[in-house]
Amino acid sequence: MKSKISRIFGSGILSILSIFWIAPIAIVLFNSFKSKVWINSDPFSLPNGETFAGLENYKEAINGYDLLQAVFITVFITVVSVAVILICTSMCAWFITRIKNKVTKAIYILCIFSMVVPFQxxxxxLSKIANILGLTTPWGIVIIYLGFGAGLAVFMFCGFVKSIPKEIEEAAMIDGCTPLQTFFRVVLPIMKPTYISVGILETMWIWNDFLLPYLVLDINKYKTLSIAIQYMKGSYGRVDMGAIMAALILAVIPVIIFYLSCQKHIIKGVAAGAIKG
Structure with a gap:
């Protein structure tokens, strides 16, 4: 009886907390369908016959502020950066886990240390060096994301690689596989749970990132989704709240759907690396 009561009480507390967590997103969603005047005067009310603006705010955000180009740039940077991070860090983790010497130990310590140093x-x-090296393009920022995303990725991959029996790799090499063939044909498929977990975490970080693209990219040519939303603020403090609300929904909904559909893989990947490693 006590256990049942505690479960009900815990579920009630978590339900209340979830309401507070979802409320800001719900408010933004409701306001994205309201006319601009009513967003400012009555932001917490639901849309009705008088305040409902339909899809006008979304049309204004897409057509008036060239949001589709920002979406394309954001998708490009996210997909390429995550792919580069996954391939490079998994190979690095496999190497420093299997080859134990002072150099690989130093590399591992540097990767872990990068997680501790504040970005500020x-x-x-970083901004100065990026300008000197010409990394102010979507291709260039991929290299920077690789550097900042390597710490967590290498840490998680190392934990999982330790669980892979060396005998599997030795058998592949006896059959004639080179080290690269052993990695891509044997090790990489086994690392799938951690690949998915790291990919999800890195995707959410890069998609939502504002500060790094703002400091590195040439804003006159390339704007990510978060930067484009920031630039919706007009001169003299004029703000198109309707278009901003619609743009925020367009930016938030894809990553929420992506996370909800993949969250079970995060738990599996983290548990695999933690328990087996």
Whole structure:
């Protein structure tokens, strides 16, 4: 009886907390269908016959502020960066786990240390170096994302690689596989749970990131979705709240759907690396 009561009580508390968590997104969603005047005067009311604006805010956000180009740039940066991070860090983790010496140990420590250093400590230096090296394009920022995303990825991949029996790799090499063939044909398929987990976490981070693209990219040519929303603020403080609300929904909904559809893989991947590693 006590266990049942505690479960009901815990479910009630979590339900209340979930309402507070979802409320801001719901408010933005409701306001994206309201006319601009009513968003400012009555932001917490539901759309009705008088305040309902249909899809006008979404049309204004897409056509008036060239949001589709920002979406394309964001998708390109996210997909390419995540792919590069997954391939490079998984190979690095496999190498430093199997080859134990001072160099690989130093590489691992540096990757872990990169997770501790706050971004604010390096952002001005990073911006200057990116300008000097010409990394102010969507292709160039992929390299920077690789550097900042390597710490967590290498840490998770190393934990999982330790669980893979060396005998499997030795058998592949006896059959004539080169180290690269052993990795891509044997090791990589086994690492699938951690690949999915790291991919989801990195995707959510890069998709929602504002500060790094704002500091690195040439804003006159390339705007990510988060930067484009920021630039919807007009001169003299004029703000098109309707278009901003619609743009926020267009930016948030894809990553929410992506996370909800893949969240079980995050738990599996983290548990696999933690328990087996």
């Amino acid at each position: 400590m390096v952002m001005f230096t």
